[in-house]
Amino acid sequence: MPTDLEPVWSRLRTLRPSGERRITQLFEKNPDRAKAFSVEADGLVFDYSKTNIDDAARDALLELTPDLAERREAMFTGARINETEDRSVLHTALRNPDTPLTVEGEDISAEVAATLERMDAFARSVRDGSFKGQGGKITDVVNIGIGGSDLGPKMATIALSPYHDGPKTHFVSNVDGADIADVLAGLNPETTLVIVASKTFTTIETMTNAQTAMDWMKASVKDPAAQFAALSSATDKTAEWGIDGARVFGFEDWVGGRYSMWGPIGLSLMLAIGPDNFREVLRGGAAMDAHFRNAPLAQNMPVMLALVGIWHNQVNGFATRAVLPYDNRLSRLPAYLQQLEMESNGKRVAMDGSDLTRPSGPVVWGEPGTNGQHAFYQLIHQGTQIVPCEFIAAARGHEPDLDNHHKLLLANCLAQSEALMRGRSLDAARELMKQKGLTGDELERQARHRVFPGNRPSTTLLIPQLTPFTLGQIVALYEHRVFVEGVIFGINSFDQWGVELGKELALKVAPLLDGEPSPDHDPSTRALAEDILKMRASAD
Numbered sequence: 001m002p003t004d005l006e007p008v009w010s011r012l013r014t015l016r017p018s019g020e021r022r023i024t025q026l027f028e029k030n031p032d033r034a035k036a037f038s039v040e041a042d043g044l045v046f047d048y049s050k051t052n053i054d055d056a057a058r059d060a061l062l063e064l065t066p067d068l069a070e071r072r073e074a075m076f077t078g079a080r081i082n083e084t085e086d087r088s089v090l091h092t093a094l095r096n097p098d099t100p101l102t103v104e105g106e107d108i109s110a111e112v113a114a115t116l117e118r119m120d121a122f123a124r125s126v127r128d129g130s131f132k133g134q135g136g137k138i139t140d141v142v143n144i145g146i147g148g149s150d151l152g153p154k155m156a157t158i159a160l161s162p163y164h165d166g167p168k169t170h171f172v173s174n175v176d177g178a179d180i181a182d183v184l185a186g187l188n189p190e191t192t193l194v195i196v197a198s199k200t201f202t203t204i205e206t207m208t209n210a211q212t213a214m215d216w217m218k219a220s221v222k223d224p225a226a227q228f229a230a231l232s233s234a235t236d237k238t239a240e241w242g243i244d245g246a247r248v249f250g251f252e253d254w255v256g257g258r259y260s261m262w263g264p265i266g267l268s269l270m271l272a273i274g275p276d277n278f279r280e281v282l283r284g285g286a287a288m289d290a291h292f293r294n295a296p297l298a299q300n301m302p303v304m305l306a307l308v309g310i311w312h313n314q315v316n317g318f319a320t321r322a323v324l325p326y327d328n329r330l331s332r333l334p335a336y337l338q339q340l341e342m343e344s345n346g347k348r349v350a351m352d353g354s355d356l357t358r359p360s361g362p363v364v365w366g367e368p369g370t371n372g373q374h375a376f377y378q379l380i381h382q383g384t385q386i387v388p389c390e391f392i393a394a395a396r397g398h399e400p401d402l403d404n405h406h407k408l409l410l411a412n413c414l415a416q417s418e419a420l421m422r423g424r425s426l427d428a429a430r431e432l433m434k435q436k437g438l439t440g441d442e443l444e445r446q447a448r449h450r451v452f453p454g455n456r457p458s459t460t461l462l463i464p465q466l467t468p469f470t471l472g473q474i475v476a477l478y479e480h481r482v483f484v485e486g487v488i489f490g491i492n493s494f495d496q497w498g499v500e501l502g503k504e505l506a507l508k509v510a511p512l513l514d515g516e517p518s519p520d521h522d523p524s525t526r527a528l529a530e531d532i533l534k535m536r537a538s539a540d
């Protein structure tokens with residue numbers, strides 16, 4: 001029976017700062033605040049001092065976690081915590097292949113290690129050219145997958161481009177033919193390896209793209225299936241595609257799609273950066289696991305990241321959060337986190353089926369800095385909504401010759417969080433206008449446009465450098481944040497029934513586009529389908 005947290009939630013509401021209290025005052029009161037409201041984990045620093053959380057609020061937030069230790073152990077040890085699908089949740093086992101783990105009589109770690117060895121051997125053979133396409137050494141790899149079978153490997157492959165020394169890696173996800181057409185254009189089928197990544201091996205987008213790739217390959221090579229590999233939990237289905245079992249890498253249903261980049265779904269990443277670097281990603285994830293399992297809650301990075309998020313969304317009512325990596329190679333991290341966070345915690349009922357009494361997860365969005373600064377930061381600084389910002393920055397880049405760029409990047413990151421907190425008062429804005437020679441009503445009017453309310457919260461995650469190890473730490477950090485939030489909300493973070501509906505509906509609508517009458521659809525949908533048919537006909 002989960003502990004009743006209502007009294008803690010009520011207290012948290014009373015601890016929301018009144019309009020008068022500013023974050024800057026918290027720093028005045030406590031000169032050690034920057035350190036006291038930061039957490040370290042194996043070289044990573046998470047600074048949440050530029051938020052309106054004070055000691056009392058932090059203490060109360062920590063009281064939201066009475067069940068956490070027990071639930072955390074339940075996850076790590078393979079209890080069936082995904083109750084609506086009756087499954088264990090063991091993606092952590094994928095990055096801890098050397099830690100013995102037996103679940104329900106099955107030696108999980110041995111299975112994980114064996115699959116990793118097979119991936120390793122296959123990746124080496126592709127990279128060294130001993131595995132050949134029908135036109136010689138593999139030059140290009142196309143990963144076909146969607147959702148969790150795309151976002152993780154794609155995000156990580158972009159993030160780790162300085163480590164690429166394997167074949168060029170491409171990703172196709174959208175069922176829009178434009179996606180696969182653009183990727184295949186210019187590739188040589190004789191030296192391309194196609195990876196079909198799908199946990200279920202039934203996802204219509206992926207299967208449609210895979211068929212198109214197979215047809216493309218068939219037009220040029222004798223044995224197209226020989227240049228296909230498959231990553232799936234449904235290894236029975238991969239056989240139907242004629243893909244040799246030696247190139248099929250299976251995983252169990254205890255790996256959720258959005259948590260799957262650590263295992264076979266990461267094959268495209270492994271091919272790009274090599275098995276040794278891939279294992280470094282795993283080591284980074286495992287280091288964050290150990291930290292999450294062992295660090296006291298107040299010094300526990302995923303726990304504090306989760307509690308800060310809860311403070312902003314559930315307690316203060318800020319509806320979204322922005323993830324702002326000041327690292328161009330983390331350009332797909334916001335998209336990755338959108339699936340991780342919103343598919344996991346975008347729920348409306350508790351584990352027992354009862355309605356939630358407060359919001360679950362917020363809307364997550366973002367773009368790399370500094371690009372975002374020249375686009376949507378206007379709203380973040382001066383809009384009427386408060387958007388808590390999660391800045392991410394690496395102390396060092398990978399381009400020593402361009403260190404001037406990197407310092408400027410970092411300066412921008414720090415400047416933004418400082419400006420969000422401090423703002424600019426009306427008096428300071430008036431002074432600026434005075435210096436420009438304005439007076440009277442015009443000075444006042446112009447000054448008001450230049451006021452920044454400030455007191456806007458942000459956190460900063462600092463990493464030494466974006467490496468395979470630190471990327472592993474970051475991804476595992478966010479995974480565990482989602483877990484902690486899910487435990488506190490009392491929801492199941494590991495199912496995704498909300499996505500299933502879309503899959504069913506698309507199949508039901510398809511006949512409309514073939515001109516078949518279908519009274520089951522609403523008038524708007526029918527009218528739109530008719531317009532589409534008319535437009536398509538007039539273009540013929």
Ligand SMILES: O=P(O)(O)OC[C@H]1O[C@H](O)[C@H](O)[C@@H](O)[C@@H]1O
Binds near residue numbers: 148202203
């Ligand atoms: O890997 P697949 O079985 O093809 O699934 C791909 C994606 O499908 C659905 O959209 C699920 O909601 C995602 O969690 C999953 O990652």
